[in-house]
Amino acid sequence: MLEKTFYKQLLKRSFGIPVKIDFWDGTSVAYGNGEPRATITFHEKIPVSAVTKNASIALGEAYMDKKIEVTGPGARPIQEVITSAYQQAGSFLKDSKLRRFLPKQSHGEKESQEDIHSHYDVGNDFYRLWLDDTLTYSCAYFTPDNPDDNLTAAQLAKVRHILQKLHPQAGKTLLDIGCGWGTLMLTAAKEYGLKVTGVTLSEEQFRLVKQRIQDEGLSEVAEVRLQDYRELGDQQWDYITSVGMFEHVGKENLGLYFKDIARYLKNDGTALIHGITRQQGGAYNGWINKYIFPGGYVPGLTEIIGHVEEAGLQLGDIEMLRRHYQRTLEIWDQNFNAHREEIQAAKGERFTRMWDLYLQACAASFESGNIDVIQYLMTKGPSGTGLPMTRRYMLTEK
16 A cells, blocks of 8 residues: 555646556556556555655666566656656656666776766667668657658768768778667768777677778778777867767766866867767766666757867857657667567577667657756867868858
8 A cells, every 4th residue: 555655646646647557456546637648557566665765766677576566558658657657747757766876887988888888888789770771879850841750861960961971082091989770870981981999898799890890991091990089099080070979977077087088188289079968967867877878968958069069169059959869769779670570589688678678768858858968069179270261161062
């Protein structure tokens, strides 16, 4: 009875859509008017102590273990429920009292390598099932010519959008920090005539990019290093890109990350840094830190700008791409579930439920405005040095 009373109080003010709650004893309660947009079924009691310690971990683990089920008429009921919860002022997702415990984090070089290995070295074959043909694992960019779901086209558009913002000049050099599977750096070499260096801590990514460089005959203009970005020595580059990287360095290292950007950038050089940012201030998520991105931290917008200033860099442009990442995640989840049986056979049901929850929950976080993804264009020198006077050049198709 105590648990049921607790959950009724917890959930009754958490949703802006009609939701039905089915409890473990066969009883139900409905919140909101009209037909339920989602049904949350508790197959077992979830200890109150676990929820008050950290709600995201307790409820996320309960979903992974099939103690909770979320169903509804829509294609992504979890996303719909979480979006609604983020948009409600009284939601348990906004209650700081339910985030008292966070997994321990460390961001030394050894720990960073372990964190990257735990996520990105799950296996290239796994990511091939639900990413696009380029294996790009970051926010796509949907243009008027491709507003819907051609994900490969949208990812290539994102890469070109980033490179176009740099106003790159053929023959100059580019460093891609956290190069992933190499699409950005190799596009820069092939289409913009740049000499490129990519760095990653993922052995799976390193091997694939190295093979791509060889297969595509780019050995004279492209190299990939299996190396921590903090250990690149005294070399400098004309341009730096870093996509989906600063979320992994940790709050305590964020300022050092931007100082390293400045250190590796030539005078009057240009950098484009693309990463998940909260406009409401920095935050952790206990469940994502424990199961998906160990060591992850989403910084706040003013926090980022402060570090850019402290590093001696100047901002030239900021662009928010929140809705683009929401759409990207929705396509990823659609692709993921199209291969659900195959993934479950290879990785197990708990792993499969964990990843489906992760993709839908992240889509919800972007949809609700809980998080954003922002591109920061910056120069080492006065803002806009070496760039055209207006933004028109950014929109020129390559």
